[in-house]
Amino acid sequence: MSETLLQLTGVHTHIGEYHILQGVDLTVPKDGITVLLGRNGAGKTTTLRTIMGLWHASRGSVSFNGSDITQAPTPDISCAGIAYVPESMGIFSDLTVRENLYLAARQGEIDEKRLEWIFGFFAALKKFWNQPAGTLSGGQKQMVAIARAIVEPRKLILIDEPTKGLAPAIIQGMIAAFRELKATETILLVEQNFNFVCSLGDTVAVMDGGRIVHSGMMSELAENRDRQHKLLGLSLDSHQ
Amino acid sequence: MLRTLLSGDLPRSRMLSATLLVVFIGLALAPFVVSGARSLNVAATICVFVVLVASYDLLLGYTGVVSFAHTMFYGIGAYGVGLALTGMGPSWTAIAVGTVGALLVSLVLALVIGLFSLRVRAIFYAMITLAVASAFAVLASQLSDFTGGEDGLTFKVPELLQPSFHLLEATIMGRAIDGKLITYYLLFFSALGLFLFMLRIVNSPFGRVLQAIRENDFRAEALGYRTVIYRTLANCLSALIATLAGVLMALWLRYVGPKTMLSFEIMTDILLIVVIGGMGTIYGALIGSALFILAQNYLQVLMGQTSAALSGVPFLANLFHPDRWLLWLGVLFVLSVYFFPTGIVGKLRAGTLAKVDRRP
Numbered sequence: 001m002s003e004t005l006l007q008l009t010g011v012h013t014h015i016g017e018y019h020i021l022q023g024v025d026l027t028v029p030k031d032g033i034t035v036l037l038g039r040n041g042a043g044k045t046t047t048l049r050t051i052m053g054l055w056h057a058s059r060g061s062v063s064f065n066g067s068d069i070t071q072a073p074t075p076d077i078s079c080a081g082i083a084y085v086p087e088s089m090g091i092f093s094d095l096t097v098r099e100n101l102y103l104a105a106r107q108g109e110i111d112e113k114r115l116e117w118i119f120g121f122f123a124a125l126k127k128f129w130n131q132p133a134g135t136l137s138g139g140q141k142q143m144v145a146i147a148r149a150i151v152e153p154r155k156l157i158l159i160d161e162p163t164k165g166l167a168p169a170i171i172q173g174m175i176a177a178f179r180e181l182k183a184t185e186t187i188l189l190v191e192q193n194f195n196f197v198c199s200l201g202d203t204v205a206v207m208d209g210g211r212i213v214h215s216g217m218m219s220e221l222a223e224n225r226d227r228q229h230k231l232l233g234l235s236l237d238s239h240q
Numbered sequence: 241m242l243r244t245l246l247s248g249d250l251p252r253s254r255m256l257s258a259t260l261l262v263v264f265i266g267l268a269l270a271p272f273v274v275s276g277a278r279s280l281n282v283a284a285t286i287c288v289f290v291v292l293v294a295s296y297d298l299l300l301g302y303t304g305v306v307s308f309a310h311t312m313f314y315g316i317g318a319y320g321v322g323l324a325l326t327g328m329g330p331s332w333t334a335i336a337v338g339t340v341g342a343l344l345v346s347l348v349l350a351l352v353i354g355l356f357s358l359r360v361r362a363i364f365y366a367m368i369t370l371a372v373a374s375a376f377a378v379l380a381s382q383l384s385d386f387t388g389g390e391d392g393l394t395f396k397v398p399e400l401l402q403p404s405f406h407l408l409e410a411t412i413m414g415r416a417i418d419g420k421l422i423t424y425y426l427l428f429f430s431a432l433g434l435f436l437f438m439l440r441i442v443n444s445p446f447g448r449v450l451q452a453i454r455e456n457d458f459r460a461e462a463l464g465y466r467t468v469i470y471r472t473l474a475n476c477l478s479a480l481i482a483t484l485a486g487v488l489m490a491l492w493l494r495y496v497g498p499k500t501m502l503s504f505e506i507m508t509d510i511l512l513i514v515v516i517g518g519m520g521t522i523y524g525a526l527i528g529s530a531l532f533i534l535a536q537n538y539l540q541v542l543m544g545q546t547s548a549a550l551s552g553v554p555f556l557a558n559l560f561h562p563d564r565w566l567l568w569l570g571v572l573f574v575l576s577v578y579f580f581p582t583g584i585v586g587k588l589r590a591g592t593l594a595k596v597d598r599r600p
Binding site: 094106109148 | 259329392445448449451452455456458463465466520587
């Protein structure tokens with residue numbers, strides 16, 4: 001097992017009067033993809049938002065790369081090397097594709113080689129480079145959101161349900177992109193589409209009721225259909 | 241050259257380009273193509289309002305911050321120069337001292353208001369600015385020994401800017417080259433410079449961050465931007481430019497008073513112009529200001545002529561009576577907001593939505 005990059009220990013998060021995260025313990029190892037699975041309302045998005053400091057944990061700790069970031073402001077967490085692709089794609093629709101990407105390049109410039117590398121995954125971005133991001137299709141917007149997260153090298157990328165509402169053909173393209181990305185980046189991927197992640201993930205954690213109810217290797221969960229059914233209420237067959 | 245001058249933000253619509261060109265040429269040649277003090281006053285007011293409205297749009301349209309303190313900063317600029325010229329006599333040093341002093345006061349106030357209140361929710365920020373601006377207006381009226389109270393202050397400007405000063409004996413196109421003309425072009429070129437500066441700001445990386453904050457401040461924070469700092473900077477920048485607009489207006493009018501410089505009516509005018517021109521477009525300030533100031537000054541005259549022409553038709557003659565000009569101005573606003581919800585610039589640009597521009 002490689003070294004730990006992100007560690008959540010007994011994290012509780014309240015949103016108003018609602019107690020969403022109820023003691024989350026999660027470990028994200030360095031390199032590869034860690035998948036966070038769970039039903040709707042299990043607390044997956046809240047976990048990502050708590051890591052990013054958009055909602056602060058009321059109890060417990062979040063440690064990133066050896067530093068405690070539990071109460072750190074969001075910009076500091078971002079500057080520490082965590083990129084976030086929210087569920088709603090999170091693009092700036094009035095800005096062009098180019099401006100969206102430059103906004104995420106904190107050095108003010110994008111390395112040309114890295115840009116070509118990104119265009120290798122998402123060719124549409126090159127085509128619509130100077131077009132307002134709000135005029136793109138859902139899949140293209142998702143590409144902008146992911147490209148923005150990888151426009152500069154990051155230590156960790158949090159991605160929330162990237163396949164939500166996308167056509168199967170686009171999802172296949174995204175699988176290919178993630179397969180290449182995982183060779184160089186560490187990703188914490190929230191998904192409900194088990195088919196999408198079962199071949200991509202290295203490690204997996206399953207959430208239910210604001211807690212992690214299972215964690216281990218993805219290959220083990222992919223082979224154990226009874227456990228899939230028990231944890232996620234599905235079997236791989238029903239999705240094939 | 242033009243692209244560089246406009247910071248790469250071209251009008252992107254033929255109709256918009258033509259309209260902007262007409263307004264620009266009209267303002268540039270106003271002293272030579274219109275006659276009478278009123279017409280020149282209208283042109284000068286448009287020049288000042290372009291700066292004032294564009295600086296407000298920097299805050300509202302580009303950053304998404306609703307402030308009611310903009311006229312306060314405008315008033316600070318006007319009173320700064322007015323007080324300095326009254327106290328120190330008509331000299332360029334007095335103008336410089338008044339301007340720098342006003343800019344410093346505005347900067348401190350904008351910084352304090354920004355740091356203390358931009359963390360709170362938008363509605364509270366708007367209320368705080370409203371309270372501060374109202375307090376400032378009351379203060380300007382009450383401190384009559386210092387500010388001239390409700391009557392305001394009338395002051396002299398340096399000789400070069402006085403109407404009695406003649407630079408040349410000869411006339412150009414029938415127009416005397418006097419202090420009034422020099423003051424007009426001081427306003428025109430200052431407004432042009434500030435307009436291009438604001439265009440540069442909104443098209444810079446800083447401007448893009450402001451736009452990102454307007455669209456979604458959480459997302460901007462998740463990219464590593466401290467939104468409170470950016471909002472405060474935008475607030476300060478906007479206040480400083482409004483202060484300069486106040487300085488220009490004071491030099492033109494040679495008078496400062498609470499009604500002319502600090503009234504809430506000016507604030508509502510600014511809001512209306514931003515909406516009519518198009519929020520989040522610096523060009524909108526130019527077109528909106530020109531339309532609004534022209535309507536404000538000539539609608540009554542136009543209605544008088546219409547009413548006279550319809551004198552035989554009782555109901556219509558009454559409907560278009562010049563006394564009802566405010567009613568018609570209101571109707572025009574409602575119609576413009578209905579037909580141009582994204583403002584005139586937004587509507588004109590929508591017709592020629594950016595073509596797919598392939599990256600080279």
